[in-house]
Amino acid sequence: MEFDPxxxxxxxxxxxxxxxxxxxSFTIGLAAYIATLEVLWMTTGHERYHRIARFFTKxxxxxxxxxxxxxxxxxxxxxxNWSHFSHVVGNxxxxxxxxEVLTAFFLEATFLGIMLFGWNRVPRGLHVFASLMVALGTxxxxxxxxxxxxxxxxxxxxxxxxxxxxxxxxxxxxxxxSFPYRFAHMVTACYLTTAFVVLAVGARYVYQGRYAEDARTxxxxxIGLIAILAPIQAFIGDSHGLNTLQYQPAKIAAIEAHWGTxxxxxxxxxxxxxxxxxxxxxxxDYQIAVPHLGSLILTHSWDGKIPGLKEFAREDxxxxxxxxxxxxxxxxxxxxxxxxxWLGAFLLWRRRLFExxxxxxxxxYVWPIGFITILSGWFVTEVGRQPWVAYGILRxxxxxxxxxxxxxxxxxxxxxxxxxxxxxxxxxxxxxxxxRGPEGAAVEPPSGVPNRPLTSANEATRQAISTTTxx
Numbered sequence: 001m002e003f004d005p006x007x008x009x010x011x012x013x014x015x016x017x018x019x020x021x022x023x024x025s026f027t028i029g030l031a032a033y034i035a036t037l038e039v040l041w042m043t044t045g046h047e048r049y050h051r052i053a054r055f056f057t058k059x060x061x062x063x064x065x066x067x068x069x070x071x072x073x074x075x076x077x078x079x080x081n082w083s084h085f086s087h088v089v090g091n092x093x094x095x096x097x098x099x100e101v102l103t104a105f106f107l108e109a110t111f112l113g114i115m116l117f118g119w120n121r122v123p124r125g126l127h128v129f130a131s132l133m134v135a136l137g138t139x140x141x142x143x144x145x146x147x148x149x150x151x152x153x154x155x156x157x158x159x160x161x162x163x164x165x166x167x168x169x170x171x172x173x174x175x176x177x178s179f180p181y182r183f184a185h186m187v188t189a190c191y192l193t194t195a196f197v198v199l200a201v202g203a204r205y206v207y208q209g210r211y212a213e214d215a216r217t218x219x220x221x222x223i224g225l226i227a228i229l230a231p232i233q234a235f236i237g238d239s240h241g242l243n244t245l246q247y248q249p250a251k252i253a254a255i256e257a258h259w260g261t262x263x264x265x266x267x268x269x270x271x272x273x274x275x276x277x278x279x280x281x282x283x284x285d286y287q288i289a290v291p292h293l294g295s296l297i298l299t300h301s302w303d304g305k306i307p308g309l310k311e312f313a314r315e316d317x318x319x320x321x322x323x324x325x326x327x328x329x330x331x332x333x334x335x336x337x338x339x340x341x342w343l344g345a346f347l348l349w350r351r352r353l354f355e356x357x358x359x360x361x362x363x364x365y366v367w368p369i370g371f372i373t374i375l376s377g378w379f380v381t382e383v384g385r386q387p388w389v390a391y392g393i394l395r396x397x398x399x400x401x402x403x404x405x406x407x408x409x410x411x412x413x414x415x416x417x418x419x420x421x422x423x424x425x426x427x428x429x430x431x432x433x434x435x436r437g438p439e440g441a442a443v444e445p446p447s448g449v450p451n452r453p454l455t456s457a458n459e460a461t462r463q464a465i466s467t468t469t470x471x
Contacts, residue, residue: 003405006397009081012412014382016073018375019419023067025374028142028187029194030060031135033221034115038128048214053131054119055214055438056198059430061116066426070419081408082389085399089165089390092158092173093148100144108137139187146186150179152390153381154247165393177247181240182381188233189377191225192337193370198222199344201434203363206354214438216354223348226341234334238297245298248391249307250316251384254323256294257284260308268303269294274328277320282310315387323384330376333369340366 034053041049075097078086086094114122114130122130157172158165167173202218205211245252252258257277258269271293275284295304309317340363347353354360389396 003409005081005403005405005408006400008405008408008412009077009400009403010396012081012408012415013074013077015412016070016077016415016419018378019423020067020070020074021374021378022371023063023070024138024141025186025190025193025371026197027060027063027067028138028190029192030056030063030197031131031138032191033194033198034060035128035131035135036221038131042124042128048217051438052214052217055433057116057119058433062426062430062433064112066422069422073415079401080411081401081403082399083401085389085394088163088394088399089152092151092155092165092167095167096144096148096151096174100141100148104137104139104141104144107140108134111137142187142190143183146183147174147176147179150182151176153182153385154178155390155393160393165390178240178243181236181243185233185236185240185377186374188229188236189370189374192229192233193374195222195225195229196337196340196370197367199226199340200364200367203360203366204434205437207357207360207364211437212354219344219353220348223341223344223353226337227345228341230334230337230341234338237334241298242300245306248385250309250312250318251323251380252298253307253309253312254318254320254384255327255380256298256306257320257324258294258306258308259283260310268292269298269306271297272324275324277324279320318384318386323380326376326379326383330373330380333373333376336369337373340369 034056037049037053037056040046041053111130111133114127115134118127118130151173154177155165156176157167157169157174159168160166198218199222202215202222205215206219241252256269257272257275259282268291270289270291272284272287272289275287275289278285292302294306295301298304298306309320343359344353344363347356347359385391387395387397389399
């Protein structure tokens with residue numbers, strides 16, 4: 001039985017990077033949230049900000065550790081599975097990743113110990129400063145990684161000599177045409193991801209009648225951020241889409257399952273709400289589309305045109321199904337984010353947020369929304385770039401190492417097994433930290449903070465938790 005090393009290497013990298021990206025996307029936003037809490041604690045003196053910051057610092061430590069461990073594997077794969085990629089574009093990608101280590105990772109490593117273990121051991125101002133530096137470090141890490149990945153999408157500032165990319169203008173390389181849009185889009189997504197985790201944790205406590213003061217603070221801060229940032233993300237995404245249309249039109253055609261002008265309605269591009277893309281017939285089965293709306297979104301004009309997939313040679317087209325469906329999942333999750341944020345803001349304004357069971361009950365389970373959205377977006381980005389690993393420079397099939405398919409298959413199975421154990425253990429431990437709640441927080445609401453009435457089912461849940469944690 002023969003294994004295709006290219007397909008298996010792609011699957012292996014997709015699996016490991018999908019696992020890895022969960023943790024940086026969470027810790028980037030969480031580090032900023034912890035730093036914000038500490039600044040509020042220092043400026044207001046309110047102890048609840050201190051308790052919440054310490055609580056989420058424990059969760060940050062677990063997530064950060066898992067992100068570092070899972071990220072190391074990716075670097076090795078450049079040598080084991082993608083050595084020709086390293087040969088062709090290593091002069092550009094290598095320094096960018098090296099800058100991430102020298103600036104971001106070293107900065108985080110310098111202050112991480114103070115942030116994690118310096119509570120009540122160093123002056124308050126120093127601890128706040130350490131948390132701010134860790135937050136800055138995580139953002140710098142995103143900066144360099146997004147710069148490297150964006151260069152692979154829209155290469156700039158280089159010249160090709162004997163088939164190898166050599167940088168000629170580092171500013172153009174770093175700030176390549178897609179980087180500003182993708183960096184803003186990703187960092188905003190990280191903040192929203194963390195906000196939904198914080199919102200779910202706060203809703204869980206409020207719904208169970210536990211840690212009322214801290215939980216309400218979590219919910220207020222999360223809803224405020226989501227209500228503002230989620231609509232802004234939609235505008236950033238629109239700008240990113242227009243940039244992609246300019247530099248990677250085949251990707252947009254795949255995202256929209258747009259095959260060609262002869263399929264247009266009323267001489268415009270329809271917005272395909274649902275379809276089953278059929279690459280053999282170069283058409284969409286079971287299509288549901290809105291005429292002109294695709295033109296309006298993609299070109300901001302009623303009759304605007306975009307290139308169809310038929311205008312590209314078959315070997316230059318990306319796969320259609322994955323970008324098409326993943327993009328709709330991403331957009332659907334984004335609309336859900338806006339709905340959750342605006343509805344929560346309305347209930348908060350009406351002073352009914354903490355007593356509205358039909359909103360609180362499902363809110364306990366919204367924590368995966370950000371992760372699903374980010375993974376969907378990355379599937380759109382990376383699969384939509386195919387068949388190129390560096391757009392217009394190196395095809396994915398030509399970037400592979402001279403490695404046997406059986407070797408890649410074996411390591412893929414091992415990765416799945418090991419990552420499954422590590423991921424399960426990490427999620428279990430994080431959930432245990434959430435069950436225990438903020439250290440030093442009153443389980444019952446303090447004087448002046450009314451508690452919400454509990455149903456018999458919630459009371460039983462609360463008693464079970466109290467028995468487990470000894471509270």
